Amino acid sequence: MYSIWRLCAFIVPTLAQLSLPNPPWLPPDASAGARVTANPSSPNPQWSTLLGNLLYFYDAQRSGNLSSSNRVPWRNSSAMADGKDVGIDLTGGYYDAGDYIKATYPLSFTLMSICWGALDYGQGYDQAKSTSATPYLDSMLRWGLDWLVKAHPAPSTLYVLVGNTDVDNAYWGGDENLPSFRPSYAINDTNPGTDAAAGASAAFSACSALYSGKGFNGAYSKPASLQDNAYSATLLTHAQQLYSFAVNATGGQKQYQKTVPAIAEAYSSSSFGDDLAIAALFLGWASNNTGYYQEAENYFNQSKLSGQNSIFNWDSKTPGLYVLFAQIAQSGSDLSSKLSAWQAECERYFDAIVNGNSGASLTNDGLLYYKGDSDDASLNPALNAAMLMTRYAAIATTSDRKNSYSKFAQSQVDYVLGKNSMSMPYIVGSNPNSPQNPHSAMASGGNDINNINTSPPQELHVLYGAVVGGPDRRGRFFDIRSDWPETEVALDYNAPMLTLAAMHVMNDPNDPFFTTLQAGAYDKVRPSGQPCDAAISDGCEKSGLSKGATIALAVVLTVVGILIIGLVVWYIRVGRLRRRKY
Ligand SMILES: *[C@@H]1O[C@H](CO)[C@@H](O)[C@H](O)[C@H]1NC(C)=O
Ligand SMILES: *[C@@H]1O[C@H](CO)[C@@H](O)[C@H](O)[C@H]1NC(C)=O
Ligand SMILES: *[C@@H]1O[C@H](CO)[C@@H](O)[C@H](O)[C@H]1NC(C)=O
Ligand SMILES: *[C@@H]1O[C@H](CO)[C@@H](O)[C@H](O)[C@H]1NC(C)=O
Ligand SMILES: *[C@@H]1O[C@H](CO)[C@@H](O)[C@H](O)[C@H]1NC(C)=O
Numbered sequence: 040m041y042s043i044w045r046l047c048a049f050i051v052p053t054l055a056q057l058s059l060p061n062p063p064w065l066p067p068d069a070s071a072g073a074r075v076t077a078n079p080s081s082p083n084p085q086w087s088t089l090l091g092n093l094l095y096f097y098d099a100q101r102s103g104n105l106s107s108s109n110r111v112p113w114r115n116s117s118a119m120a121d122g123k124d125v126g127i128d129l130t131g132g133y134y135d136a137g138d139y140i141k142a143t144y145p146l147s148f149t150l151m152s153i154c155w156g157a158l159d160y161g162q163g164y165d166q167a168k169s170t171s172a173t174p175y176l177d178s179m180l181r182w183g184l185d186w187l188v189k190a191h192p193a194p195s196t197l198y199v200l201v202g203n204t205d206v207d208n209a210y211w212g213g214d215e216n217l218p219s220f221r222p223s224y225a226i227n228d229t230n231p232g233t234d235a236a237a238g239a240s241a242a243f244s245a246c247s248a249l250y251s252g253k254g255f256n257g258a259y260s261k262p263a264s265l266q267d268n269a270y271s272a273t274l275l276t277h278a279q280q281l282y283s284f285a286v287n288a289t290g291g292q293k294q295y296q297k298t299v300p301a302i303a304e305a306y307s308s309s310s311f312g313d314d315l316a317i318a319a320l321f322l323g324w325a326s327n328n329t330g331y332y333q334e335a336e337n338y339f340n341q342s343k344l345s346g347q348n349s350i351f352n353w354d355s356k357t358p359g360l361y362v363l364f365a366q367i368a369q370s371g372s373d374l375s376s377k378l379s380a381w382q383a384e385c386e387r388y389f390d391a392i393v394n395g396n397s398g399a400s401l402t403n404d405g406l407l408y409y410k411g412d413s414d415d416a417s418l419n420p421a422l423n424a425a426m427l428m429t430r431y432a433a434i435a436t437t438s439d440r441k442n443s444y445s446k447f448a449q450s451q452v453d454y455v456l457g458k459n460s461m462s463m464p465y466i467v468g469s470n471p472n473s474p475q476n477p478h479s480a481m482a483s484g485g486n487d488i489n490n491i492n493t494s495p496p497q498e499l500h501v502l503y504g505a506v507v508g509g510p511d512r513r514g515r516f517f518d519i520r521s522d523w524p525e526t527e528v529a530l531d532y533n534a535p536m537l538t539l540a541a542m543h544v545m546n547d548p549n550d551p552f553f554t555t556l557q558a559g560a561y562d563k564v565r566p567s568g569q570p571c572d573a574a575i576s577d578g579c580e581k582s583g584l585s586k587g588a589t590i591a592l593a594v595v596l597t598v599v600g601i602l603i604i605g606l607v608v609w610y611i612r613v614g615r616l617r618r619r620k621y
């Protein structure tokens with residue numbers, strides 16, 4: 040018996056967490072990102088560094104006891120009493136963005152997205168050996184997943200928020216003196232939250248598949264080498280329980296902010312059919328139980344998710360469903376007879392984006408922009424589209440489409456990495472032109488909420504690897520610390536860039552765009568004036584006129600406008616008559 044077990048253990052190795060390099064890998068100074076690689080080849084060291092930096096950002100966002108694992112010299116253990124109010128341990132996990140709340144729904148999306156990317160482009164992580172990307176990925180995922188396990192202490196209980204958004208918004212400072220009022224909010228069987236439970240289930244399933252090494256066949260690489268079957272099984276148990284909770288809660292199916300209004304301001308979910316469908320789909324993939332595919336299709340059909348042009352993000356999973364259905368179908372599963380139907384759905388969706396009839400447009404300097412959705416954190420919809428497009432291109436039906444999707448995705452990645460009217464790589468610390476003022480209370484070093492921009496004058500810590508919100512609809516980026524729509528950082532903003540960077544490590548010998556940008560490039564084109572967005576409206580004022588004068592001017596302009604329109608209509612009619620005549 041003993042020897043048989045040893046043999047099994049040898050055939051199916053079950054490893055614990057991968058060991059991290061000692062001393063740790065740390066991001067190089069931003070100036071290293073302004074050096075063009077001579078004789079570039081794959082894996083390109085600049086892409087490996089970028090992947091390393093993107094992972095490092097998550098280390099900087101860690102909450103809880105950092106004593107054994109911290110590689111961010113300016114971070115301290117914090118929020119060590121989380122969960123005490125409800126008698127459980129909810130320490131750990133990640134701070135959501137530039138603030139200090141811990142929000143389960145966007146965290147779940149982030150983990151799902153990163154695990155999915157590490158299934159498809161896992162060799163990219165493995166090949167980025169120079170930055171130990173796979174061990175750091177493993178460490179990053181476990182820090183999130185271990186917390187999600189704590190937040191799911193019983194089959195039908197899930198903590199969805201720790202911290203209070205109002206209290207948190209009133210605090211600006213370091214990690215040592217956080218406001219102690221950090222309540223823990225849960226959903227449960229009688230007061231459920233379908234989207235949050237399903238979203239967490241999807242994260243557990245996607246990551247369970249990753250930890251069991253179950254990648255998609257054919258068109259994709261092997262998963263990142265972090266297999267741990269025991270861990271995978273634990274994650275799968277949580278995924279199954281949360282899916283049942285989402286589907287069958289006594290309290291019915293409802294949006295989680297109806298149970299936990301405290302989350303509404305920060306992360307309201309608009310619907311949950313997409314969450315149920317993606318939870319079922321990933322659960323089917325992770326568990327080999329193909330019955331779930333049928334359930335996923337049912338939710339998809341009932342929620343009428345076909346034919347949409349929506350974005351992909353923490354609240355909206357629909358485009359991800361198109362791609363995941365197609366990936367599972369092409370992997371020789373029960374869904375294989377439906378491959379062409381799912382490809383058609385994907386190609387309708389992506390063709391519309393590439394051909395400019397998806398409802399989105401391009402900014403003058405080339406960023407995919409969804410009016411409304413892109414008004415805060417403009418890079419996120421574009422990066423998520425580029426990520427899905429890159430992934431889908433591998434299984435597109437024609438080589439024309441493969442090329443056009445890859446080209447479009449590349450254009451968005453180039454944009455984010457500095458090929459834009461600002462000469463700005465939108466990732467902190469990756470090049471001398473990178474943002475200097477990310478909206479992050481802990482990196483800023485300030486504690487004066489009334490003077491966020493000037494106290495201190497220079498941001499104290501470099502938040503390496505953080506993808507910031509992004510430019511406005513005119514492509515302008517002001518780099519102002521208090522301007523959260525443009526400069527805030529967040530767990531989910533980084534997620535698609537990890538997957539894209541891993542793909543580039545695998546497939547792209549050439550440098551990321553920013554190596555050609557030398558110090559001072561942004562300063563030459565830095566916009567004058569002020570932004571006009573949800574945080575700063577100074578830039579919205581078009582004139583210095585008094586209110587009365589503005590109204591008078593508006594009346595005059597309206598009258599002139601009506602006269603001009605009248606003249607134009609008259610001219611066109613006359614013109615038509617003339618054309619008819621001749
Ligand atoms: C933090 O973790 C370290 C080792 O991992 C442990 O020794 C220490 O007691 C922990 N601190 C607290 C406050 O739990
Ligand atoms: C961590 O603690 C040190 C020492 O007290 C402090 O200087 C630093 O600002 C703290 N870090 C943060 C992010 O607040
Ligand atoms: C479920 O949550 C509600 C509040 O959202 C709470 O009043 C109730 O006691 C909880 N039920 C259980 C069984 O914990
Ligand atoms: C929900 O409950 C029904 C009826 O008991 C059961 O057949 C079904 O398997 C349950 N679904 C899940 C996902 O647990
Ligand atoms: C799913 O099937 C694969 C291949 O047959 C197997 O290696 C894996 O252990 C199975 N997973 C589960 C959760 O049963």
Ligand SMILES: *[C@@H]1O[C@H](CO)[C@@H](O)[C@H](O)[C@H]1NC(C)=O
Binds near residue numbers: 333336337340
């Ligand atoms: C969902 O709708 C499609 C298209 O109408 C149909 O082919 C498919 O069978 C439906 N799936 C389920 C599970 O009802």
